[in-house]
Amino acid sequence: MAYTTINKSSEHFNTKLYTGNGSTQSITGVGFQPDFNWTKCRSTTNNHSLIDVVRGIPKTLRCDTTGAETTDTETITSFDSDGFSMSGTNAKVNTNGDTYASWNWKAGNSAGSANSDGSITSTVSANTTAGFSIVKYTGTGANATVGHGLSQKPSIIITKRRDSTSNWLVYSSELGATKYLELETTNAGQTATSRWNDTEPTSSVFSVGTSTSANPSSGTMIAYCFAEKTGYSKFGSYTGNGNADGAFIYTGFKPAFVITKESSGTGHWRLRDNKRFDQTNPIDKVLRPNTNEAEIDEDNTDFLSNGFKLRTTGGENNGSGDSYIYMAFAEQPLIGDNPATAR
Numbered sequence: 174m175a176y177t178t179i180n181k182s183s184e185h186f187n188t189k190l191y192t193g194n195g196s197t198q199s200i201t202g203v204g205f206q207p208d209f210n211w212t213k214c215r216s217t218t219n220n221h222s223l224i225d226v227v228r229g230i231p232k233t234l235r236c237d238t239t240g241a242e243t244t245d246t247e248t249i250t251s252f253d254s255d256g257f258s259m260s261g262t263n264a265k266v267n268t269n270g271d272t273y274a275s276w277n278w279k280a281g282n283s284a285g286s287a288n289s290d291g292s293i294t295s296t297v298s299a300n301t302t303a304g305f306s307i308v309k310y311t312g313t314g315a316n317a318t319v320g321h322g323l324s325q326k327p328s329i330i331i332t333k334r335r336d337s338t339s340n341w342l343v344y345s346s347e348l349g350a351t352k353y354l355e356l357e358t359t360n361a362g363q364t365a366t367s368r369w370n371d372t373e374p375t376s377s378v379f380s381v382g383t384s385t386s387a388n389p390s391s392g393t394m395i396a397y398c399f400a401e402k403t404g405y406s407k408f409g410s411y412t413g414n415g416n417a418d419g420a421f422i423y424t425g426f427k428p429a430f431v432i433t434k435e436s437s438g439t440g441h442w443r444l445r446d447n448k449r450f451d452q453t454n455p456i457d458k459v460l461r462p463n464t465n466e467a468e469i470d471e472d473n474t475d476f477l478s479n480g481f482k483l484r485t486t487g488g489e490n491n492g493s494g495d496s497y498i499y500m501a502f503a504e505q506p507l508i509g510d511n512p513a514t515a516r
Contacts, residue, residue, distance in 0.1 A: 179405045185279045185303035188430060188448045195262045195269030203256040206214030208280035208298055209307060209397065210249060210257055211236075213460050214265065215449065215468040216272045222265040224249050227285045227298050227307040233265070234333055236356050237465045242335040256281040257315045274449055274460065274468075276430060280307045281322075290320030290377040292327065297322035304400035316370045318378040321398045325368055326374050328408035329399040329500050331356060332386075336393045339386040344369055345498045347410040348436055350380065354498070357463050362436040404506030408499070410436070415493025419473075419483030426503035438490035445474055447504050455484050469475035476504075 179185060183204045191200050191213075198451045208226040213219075220235040222245075226382075230252070233245045247261020257275075259267050267456040281298035285307065288297040293313060299306035299322035306322045311335075321327060330344040342358035350356070350369040352362045357396065368387050372380035379398070381388035388394070401408050407424040414420050434440065442462040448467065449458040454475040459466050473485035481501070490497075 179402065179506065182405050182426075182429065183507060185300065185305070185405070186430065186502045187277050188446045189256065189277060190448050191273050191275070193267040193269055193271045193273060195267060197258070197260045198267070199253060199256065199258040200275070201253075201256040203277050205277075205279050206254050206282055207252050207257060207277035208282060208300075209254070209278040209305075210275055211277075212249075212266050212273055212275040214268070214271050214273055215458075216458070217264075217268070217467050218465050219264045219268075219271075220465045221462065222248070224252065225307050225395070225397075226280065226283070227296060227309045228335065232335075234335070235265075236333075236341055236462050239338045239357055241337050241338055241420050246344045248375045248505075272351070276446070278305050279303065280305055285309065286367065288320035288322055290322075291318035293317050293319050296318050296347060296403065299323055301325070303400075304402045304406060306398045308396040308398060310394050310396070311390040312381070312385075312390055312392045312394055314383060314388060316380070316382055319396070320378050321374070321396070323376070323398060323400045325376050325400040327379060327398040328401045330374065330379055330396055332396040333379075333393060334386060334389055334392050334394055337385075337389070339389075342368055342384075342386050344374070344379070345436070347498050349373070352436075354436065356442065359439045359441055359463060359510060361438050364462075374489060376439075382428060399500065405503050407501045410496060410498050412484070413488075413491040413493055413495045413497065415486050417484060417486055419485060419491040420481060421477075421482045422499065423480040424501045424503075425479060426501075426506045427478050428481050428501045429504035430502045431474070431481055431499060433478075433490065433497050435489055435495055436493070436498050438488070438492070443471075444482055445476075447476060493504070
């Protein structure tokens, strides 16, 4: 864990809601120039859309499928100083009248530079202040290491093969390098040496094995790496209690964004944020990264000044004795010049 000088979390991560117009529009109010944009239609069934500055606009991945990268037309056309612009009717981002949520992260505000820390030379755009990097590399098919540019061990790594169908792989420091999760499935944590080569990331590199989902020979890959920053981000685990007065998870800040996933059994990934509800607890709007479904109503989580609390007996959120991982980003830190207030 590392301390951070971030006083305003929204300068590095922010959720932006908007309504599609089926034409040209600029979405402003993000607060910075995004390098990674993840968008999902809230009102109807549509794939997720993930676009980043390193792969380049408008190359799109969909975290709810195993599909290869596509070059979408009529989608996001630029990352701007306070948001992003789009043109056209692509249903994933801009159908007229549909409502959307976009989650935006700041990396290095560049298409990246060469990193030779690993045995594979990677292209990295890194925001070391906020602990986020975008890493592009080409696989070798043999055990290897890849430089991530964070100068700190990542707690979460999400990788996807771009040029072919493959699973989305998720490393969590809570599960360790012998296990992995898949972002597009409900599967429990699985064990295999071929994903992370049973080797924990370091402050400079992460390891990949021989799996074609992690390190295909001549296959093109993208990785999103997250390192924990006190007061801004928290990546951990919790054990459910099966009670409506559910588990409380301390993050050290008021959350703006939380993803959870049961790791000990099958269950959907669940994504909650601080914009898609009526500003009173419980958080009642959920999207599932592993499905293309519209937003669903689930009154099962409170966002508090120093963490989040489960309010459900459901097994996919708070099953008795079940294990879960989570990743969370702050609305406001408890430290710095803009401390959080209680909700």
